[in-house]
Amino acid sequence: MSEQVREHPPNWPEPQHYGTADVREDLWPRDDNSRVLDLELRPRDEELGRVWIRDTYVNHFVVDGRSIYVATGTTRAPELTGAGPWNDGIFAWTAESLDGPWELVDTTGIRPDAERGKLWSPEFAAENAPGRTVVAPWQEYHGGEDRRGDVWAPELHFFRGTWYVVACMGDHSRKVGSFLLKSEGGLAGPYRVAEGNLVKPFGDLVGDAPDGVDPSVYHHIDGGLHTEGDRAWLVLHNHLYSEFRDDMEDLVHTTDLPRFRQRPYDPEPYLEGAYVHRHEGKYYLVHAAWNRDAGDGRHAYDSGGDRYQYDAIIAVADSFAGPYSKRWTAGVGAGHNNLFTDADGRLWATFFRNPAAGYWADESRVGDAAVAGVVRMEWTGPDGERIYARRRG
Incomplete structure (x- = not known):
């Protein structure tokens, strides 16, 4: 799909229960929307072959x-x-x-x-x-x-x-x-x-x-x-x-x-990595939250289940202090990040693949965790006002 057609992709419908985590692969950093930066190695990094x-x-x-x-x-x-x-x-x-x-x-x-x-x-x-x-x-x-x-x-x-x-x-x-x-x-x-x-x-x-x-x-x-x-x-x-x-x-x-004036989940989980980014006149407040497997096929930010992915959740407001909208899942496994705009005006976020628990702590994946990652983000325009990890066309 062309850049012009994708300029203002649609919002996804809100989950029925506020606090549900969206874990669809479209919101993951993938080979087609992200990369790991090749940072210059220090002597300490040579055995691993990359920067942890x-x-x-x-x-x-x-x-x-x-x-x-x-x-x-x-x-x-x-x-x-x-x-x-x-x-x-x-x-x-x-x-x-x-x-x-x-x-x-x-x-x-x-x-x-x-x-x-x-x-x-x-x-x-x-x-x-x-x-x-x-x-x-x-x-x-x-x-x-x-x-x-x-x-x-x-x-x-x-x-x-x-x-x-x-x-x-x-x-x-x-x-x-x-x-x-x-x-x-x-x-x-x-x-x-x-x-x-x-x-x-x-x-x-x-x-x-x-x-x-x-x-x-x-x-x-x-x-x-x-x-x-x-x-x-x-x-x-x-x-x-x-x-x-x-x-x-x-x-x-x-x-x-x-x-900040926000719309908390009920119950409100432990949140980290707060960051504010201004884009197209709006303020986007980013938090990191563990999405947890509720055990019934649902993933949520307010459940007591096992940690699955460390996500980026975002809310939007007209002013820095808020009030902010309901939060949404912006990037699966992209928690504790920042948003930035590159020299060509394109929107990105960082990610690192948290090895502390969940998906990236698995023995088969932990060797690919703790990285310097960036993922393309997309804005849903002045009507949608949302930012997501760049989804598939």
Whole structure:
């Protein structure tokens, strides 16, 4: 089917029960609508033959008139099978097109003895100096020989002429939650911690925490950055947001952050990876949710069944804060992603194939999990207002 005919494909009918997961293969990243990016390997990647990465993030910017694509995500230390209880920082890759070549950011001019492409790590704490904090005390490794402290889900943004990183210290860290890094140079850095994160992550304590995590240190996670014109907002797990101050050193709301107006499921499941993308004048709020096998032939986001796929669910609104529409399944197995528009105006999302449970944790598939994937998305036009993984014609 031609691009012109597919320009505004139809919405699929809403499931009878709100909270039902649509698991049709049309919504999966497939060979005909997606690809895995060939990121430049580091020495640690050579045995596997590719980069092991979760929470894949890809975006496109125009910097000094030049088109640049950036990629980052949660990676693991060489001696570990996952990204905890510690990892060793945030790596980044760039390319002139999605086709590559995808090369590690050249950081050798800043840290000649560190791994190429590493923008930030808790191990850089020795670079702290009066008036300039590279690693805050709550972000440093701890635990002695049992090194602990991992950084998750980084994003890279170019905003008002400056590069920023938004990321999260993970469950094994001294404090858990989201923070902002500001570059004092170019994309390679060097980066320092924003003033609002010198003592703690953004926002309040959550009040409860996952099993094994001290609730007295657990703040809201999965922070993302949404920019529009000269304004920027932090988007947080647990349905929260706040605008940044004009100097980008802290939030306007440092406590009691406002909440997005949404239509929750009943019951509302645990959601992660909140992200907002503006497209054609509308705001699309993305969450990651496990679709679960309810045991009766139905998959749902509000059931207590076995985890099957880690999906991207989306809702749409006329304004950033909402109110947002009912959510729909936008990508099966494409959870904890971001949406972005390429240099040709085409809409994409990332995916990584979650190896933690379900479909991609199966022994026959786990070797193909934790990848830097991108999938073409389609918009159903000004009447349908939905975004889906590009479906078959």
